[in-house]
Amino acid sequence: MHTEVGMLYGAVRNDQAYGANLKWEGSQLTVEYRDARHVELRTPTVTIDSRTVTIVFRSGVTDSSAPAGGMLYNLERSPK
Numbered sequence: 671m672h673t674e675v676g677m678l679y680g681a682v683r684n685d686q687a688y689g690a691n692l693k694w695e696g697s698q699l700t701v702e703y704r705d706a707r708h709v710e711l712r713t714p715t716v717t718i719d720s721r722t723v724t725i726v727f728r729s730g731v732t733d734s735s736a737p738a739g740g741m742l743y744n745l746e747r748s749p750k
Contacts, residue, residue: 673716675725680707687736698724702731 681690681703690703706729715724 673713675713675716676701676709676711676727678703678706678709678727681709682706683731683733683736686738687733688740689736691731691733691736697722698726700726700728702728702733704732705729 678690678701680688682688683691683704690701690706693700693702709727709729711725711727713725715722717723
């Protein structure tokens with residue numbers, strides 16, 4: 671089953687790194703990013719196997735340790 675919970679377009683983690691960080695805090699999934707061009711939280715809660723998960727978008731969080739570039743680019747070039 672596929673549930674679209676939101677959209678985050680043009681998000682950055684620092685001046686050189688695109689993307690967002692995902693953090694679990696109990697039954698809450700927090701999506702952290704410094705800023706983004708477009709943010710839309712469409713479904714703030716979802717139920718997965720009778721467990722309710724709350725999704726929160728949190729702007730203003732700078733990740734100075736995030737590597738430069740996009741997240742997919744960095745995953746593809748990392749050693750396996």
